[in-house]
Amino acid sequence: xxxxxxxxxxxxxxxxxxxxxxxxxxxxxxxxxxxxxxxxxxxxxxxxxxxxxxxxxxxxxxxxxxxxxxxxxxxxxxxxxxxxxxxxxxxxxxxxxxxxxxxxxxxxxxxxxxxxxxxxxxxxxxxxxxxxxxxxxxxxxxxxxxxxxxxxxxxxxxxxxxxxxxxxxxxxxxxxxxxxxxxxxxxxxxxxxxxxxxxxxxxxxxxxxxxxxxxxxxxxxxxxxxxxxxxxxxxxxxxxxxxxxxxxxxxxxxxxxxxxxxxxxxxxxxxxxxxxxxxxxxxxxxxxxxxxxxxxxxxxxxxxxxxxxxxxxxxxxxxxxxxxxxxxxxxxxxxxxxxxxxxxxxxxxxxxxxxxxxxxxxxxxxxxxxxxxxxxxxxxxxxxxxxxxxxxxxxxxxxxxxxxxxxxxxxxxxxxxxxxxxxxxxxxxxxxxxxxxxxxxxxxxxxxxxx
Numbered sequence: 001x002x003x004x005x006x007x008x009x010x011x012x013x014x015x016x017x018x019x020x021x022x023x024x025x026x027x028x029x030x031x032x033x034x035x036x037x038x039x040x041x042x043x044x045x046x047x048x049x050x051x052x053x054x055x056x057x058x059x060x061x062x063x064x065x066x067x068x069x070x071x072x073x074x075x076x077x078x079x080x081x082x083x084x085x086x087x088x089x090x091x092x093x094x095x096x097x098x099x100x101x102x103x104x105x106x107x108x109x110x111x112x113x114x115x116x117x118x119x120x121x122x123x124x125x126x127x128x129x130x131x132x133x134x135x136x137x138x139x140x141x142x143x144x145x146x147x148x149x150x151x152x153x154x155x156x157x158x159x160x161x162x163x164x165x166x167x168x169x170x171x172x173x174x175x176x177x178x179x180x181x182x183x184x185x186x187x188x189x190x191x192x193x194x195x196x197x198x199x200x201x202x203x204x205x206x207x208x209x210x211x212x213x214x215x216x217x218x219x220x221x222x223x224x225x226x227x228x229x230x231x232x233x234x235x236x237x238x239x240x241x242x243x244x245x246x247x248x249x250x251x252x253x254x255x256x257x258x259x260x261x262x263x264x265x266x267x268x269x270x271x272x273x274x275x276x277x278x279x280x281x282x283x284x285x286x287x288x289x290x291x292x293x294x295x296x297x298x299x300x301x302x303x304x305x306x307x308x309x310x311x312x313x314x315x316x317x318x319x320x321x322x323x324x325x326x327x328x329x330x331x332x333x334x335x336x337x338x339x340x341x342x343x344x345x346x347x348x349x350x351x352x353x354x355x356x357x358x359x360x361x362x363x364x365x366x367x368x369x370x371x372x373x374x375x376x377x378x379x380x381x382x383x384x385x386x387x388x389x390x391x392x393x394x395x396x397x398x399x400x401x402x403x404x405x406x407x408x409x410x411x412x413x414x415x416x417x418x419x420x421x422x423x424x425x426x427x428x429x430x431x432x433x434x435x436x437x438x439x440x441x442x443x444x445x446x447x448x449x450x451x
Contacts (some may be wrong), residue, residue, distance in 0.1 A: 022111040023069060023080065024099050025120045036094055036116050052096075056112055059085040059098045066131035067124070080110070082124055095121050143169045147180060154187055157346060162187045178208035185217060192379040194221060212241035216248055223255055231255050246276035254285045257293060265289075283307030284317040287324075297324040315344055319354035326361055334358065349375065349382040356390050365394045385415025389422065396428050404429070405437050412441045 027049055034041035043051045065084040079102040087094045095115040101108045115121045146169035153162035166184045173180060185200030198221060204214040219235030222228075235252045242248060253268035272282045287303035290296045304321040308314070322337040338358060341351060352375045359368035372391045375381045388411035395404035408429075411419045420442055423429050432438045 022099055023082070023124070024097060024111045024113045025115075025117075025123075027113055028116045032116050033114060037114075052112060052114065055085070055096050055114075056098050056109060059083050059096050059112075060100070060107075062133075063131060064133045065125075065129065067126065068128040068130050070127045081130075084124075093118050093121055097121075097124060139172060143173050143177065143180070146172070147183060150187065151183060154183075154190065157190075159187055159191050163191065178204045178211060178214070180204075181207065182211070182214045182217065185214065189217070189221065197221065210241060212238040212245065212248060215241065216251065219255070220251060223251070223258070226258075228255065228259055232259075244275050246272040246279040247281065249275070250279065250281045250285055253282075254288075257285065257289045262289075278310055280307040280311035280314065280317070283310070284314065284320075287317065288320055291320055291324050297327045300324045301328075313344070315341065315348050315351040318344075319351050319358075322358055323354060326358060331362065334362070347374075349378045349380065352378070353382040353387050356387060360390050360394055365398055368394055385411045385419050387411075388414065389419055392423075393426070393428050396432060401432060401435075405432055405435065408432070409437070409441060 030041070030044045030048075033044050040051075060083055062085065063083040064086045065082075067082040067084070069080045069082065081100050081102065083098040083100065085096045086092075087096065093115050097113050097115055098109060099111040099113075101110050115124075146165050150162045150165035150169065153159070153165060163184070166180060166187060170177070170180050170184065181200045181204035185197045185204065188194075188200060189197035198218060201214040201218045201221075204211070205218075215234045216238035219231050219233075219238060222231035222234065232252075232255060235248070235255055238248045239245070239252050249268045249272035253265040253272065256262070256265035256268065269282050269286060272279060283303045283306045287300045287307065289300075290303065291300035301321070301324050304317055304324065307317055308321065311317070318337055318341050322334050322341065325333040325337065338355070341347075341355065344351070347355075352371050355371040356368050356375065359365070359371065369391065372387065372394075375387055381387055388407050392404045392408040392411060395401070395407060408419075408423065423438075424433070424442075429438075
């Protein structure tokens with residue numbers, strides 16, 4: 001219940017020209033104050049009671065307790081509050097008390113007193129205790145411990161337990177805590193509850209618009225969904241808030257690559273690398289760009305090599321590193337990387353999808369199908385259209401044409417015309433193209449495109 005703009009709401013000179021009824025005891029004399037607080041005796045001798053002006057401001061901004069006296073039942077608009085700062089022990093003197101009235105114009109200081117008598121302090125502690133800093137701190141410690149426990153569960157992929165803990169922290173928090181909503185957003189995002197995650201990130205932003213993390217997280221969600229205008233808005237805002245954060249810069253650069261803005265992307269990557277040369281994500285984004293966008297696997301390998309020296313366990317980079325070696329015909333190296341990836345736990349949906357592709361291309365069809373079945377268990381498998389398409393290729397290459405058509409149907413349902421276009425040019429599906437079901441898939445895809 002700290003106040004704002006105290007310098008504008010309190011005119012200490014105006015206070016000394018007023019005289020109102022007060023609930024406070026008389027101010028102690030200089031001798032009593034000097035005995036209890038000798039360090040301020042000189043100030044009292046020089047300025048008297050007016051020397052306590054800064055104490056008023058401090059107490060209103062940092063009260064230990066706030067009491068609502070509720071002295072005026074016949075006049076509910078006449079509200080008297082006592083703000084206490086306890087300079088001794090929690091229940092002892094010395095203490096400083098500011099009596100304020102709440103009126104239509106806002107907060108008005110009516111009186112103040114330095115309390116040197118414990119009995120007088122006890123006599124003021126009546127009415128309703130509306131704020132207690134010690135209790136608030138205890139509650140805040142509990143909230144933070146629940147938040148920390150939730151993040152540990154999150155790291156362990158115990159997401160339902162993490163969600164329950166963070167929900168409890170939010171309920172216990174006396175005021176909105178931006179970091180709690182941001183963390184719940186991360187948990188919900190990992191649970192696949194995308195709309196709830198978006199709302200939590202927005203709530204975090206509304207509580208603290210100067211923190212770039214929830215903007216960044218929202219930007220990544222929209223980037224994952226290829227909603228580039230919204231991704232640009234939120235990632236751009238994150239960089240605006242913290243222009244030196246290498247992660248913010250790298251992901252904004254990644255977005256520009258997806259939008260074919262290579263020049264802007266490279267500028268952002270250069271700045272990110274300068275700010276944090278040890279951040280491997282810059283290298284991984286560039287490797288991904290040259291591998292999939294520019295179709296330059298050899299150049300991509302240079303960036304993956306550099307990045308993996310900094311972070312040798314990154315699953316996404318390892319998977320694409322293996323793809324680049326496979327394209328260049330380095331099967332032995334591909335198998336070595338494949339083994340490293342297989343030993344990683346847990347495997348991300350992206351990694352599982354890449355393992356399907358890698359084993360397909362190496363002719364290890366049974367292993368590829370094992371990973372395909374594993375990918376289908378995920379709530380949100382990565383690029384499901386191409387996951388199904390690769391499985392259709394496996395079934396076609398092994399003579400299981402009925403299964404190939406069924407899975408190709410799933411791919412077309414998700415990917416539409418892009419899948420049909422690739423299927424029409426793929427020699428492995430030559431036999432399927434003559435079937436009525438394949439022709440029906442082409443027609444359905446065309447209708448969707450026309451619509």
